[in-house]
Amino acid sequence: MNWNIFKRKPKAERKKKSKTREWVDAIVFAVIAATIIRGLLFSAYAIPSGSMEGTQLVGDYLFVSKISYGPRIANTPLAIPFTEPKVFGIKTYLSFLQLPYWRLPGTSEVKKGDIVVFNKPDEADLEHSIPVDERTSLIKRCQATPGDTLTIVNTQVFINGKAAPNAPNQQTSYLVTTNGIPINPQIMTDFSMETISIKDSNTFEMIIPKEHLAELKSYSNIKSIITYIRSAKDPDPEVFPHDAKFKWNEDNFGPLIMPKRGWTIPLNDSTMTLYRRAIEVYENNKVAVNGKDFYINGKKADTYTFKMNYYWMMGDNRHNSLDCRFWGYVPEDHIVGKAMMTFFSTDSTKGLFSGKIRWNRIFKPIN
Structure with missing residues (x-):
């Protein structure tokens, strides 16, 4: 047997790559490496609004850890990397191929008090027709985790009957x-x-x-x-679950139990008001009501068992935050990652030489 075929050619005999080929190889390697890092390890996120003011400022740029809660495999694999879902009004992804929700193991679970980046739940409605991973990214603080009972009394959040710690720089x-x-x-x-x-x-x-x-x-x-605290006697129809039976507002809310994977609820008027969105929209079931009877996917049902975990997210700037109080709980498949560090920050109201760069926030840990 001729073993020489397995030997590498002498360096002098190897064909030298052209400059163009070297550049192409380098670009391909960089794109693959960056895609893996951005998709599985961490990504950057810019604070777009004042809902977290006091803690995070408009103009902050963050590192978001995806390995903390487990990297989420993309629902839409056919997409242009490193772009927003839409550029100049044109989609940068193809939605005809969508993969089911799947997440790799993470280093921890979402905890109360974590600052979390997630996709906007109210874009799950059919009128938007946007895949989960292409929905708008938001950032808020987690207040309740699966199985918790959340109540808000005169702006104070209570979890399972105990007052939750307020963020150090929380604003109202x-x-x-x-x-x-x-x-x-x-x-x-x-x-x-x-x-x-x-x-x-x-x-x-x-x-x-x-x-x-x-x-x-x-x-x-x-x-x-x-x-300023809105009276408990002053219900707000814009607040979840948008039903007159639940006289809640942004300062006085609940109690509401966060759905948990495996939790079974009886189906009645109240539970359907509170949880129908999760059953129908987030967990993709067809729900119908006929008198006092409830049907799930065409079959009469007296109970429902949740397939996913759900979380409650709120902005630290309580009276200037569109959050779970208005569109309800966040399903686990919408969770992107944990905000870890502010790596850069700019103030758009100031000039380049008059404080535009917030030097005191560069590489600042997030808590």
Whole structure:
């Protein structure tokens, strides 16, 4: 047998790659490596809105760990890598091939208090027709995990009957009453204040960071500043589950039990109001009601057993956050990863040489 066929050719006899081939090989390797890193290890995320203000600021750029909760395998494998779901209104993915939900093992479970990046649940409706992994990414703090009972009383979150720890820099809104002299716009900017609504000519609902409250109260044109809490007697139809039987609002809510994989519930008017969306939309069942009878996929049913775990996410900027209070719990297949570190941050209201880059937030751990 001629064993020489298994020997590598001498270096001098090997065909040298062209410069073009070397560049192509390098680009292919870089794309494959970056795809693996971004898909399985971590990705970058930019804070788009003020819902986490106080903790995370608009203009923060984060590292999001996908291995913390287990990398989620893409539902839409036919997509242009490193792009948003739409570029100039054109989809960057093909939806005719969609894989079922599957997640690799992670280093931990989602815990209460974690800051989590996830896909927007209300884009699961048929009118959007968007695959799970191509839905808008959001970031909020996890307040409740599967099996927990969540209640909100006068803005305080309670989990299983115990008050949940508040985020160190959690923000809310205040009713600010002036003597008729308006607040200096520069103070609004310097204090990172925001007007949410105008109650009358001299009273405003405002988001005010806690560290500026005392100074603002000292100004001569400020008559009073009181914490704004919506009364439990003032239900909000925009709040989940959007039903008059549940007289809840963003400050007084629940109790609501988070669905847990394997949890079986009886089917009745109340449970269907609270959990029909999970059964029908997130777990892909056909639900029908005929009088007092309930049908799941064409079969009469008295109970339902959940297939997935569900979580409750809320923004730290409580009165300026569109979150689970408005569209309900987050299913596990929408979880992207855990926010770990702010690696860069910019302030769009400032110039390049007047504080645009927030140096004190670069490589800052997230908690």
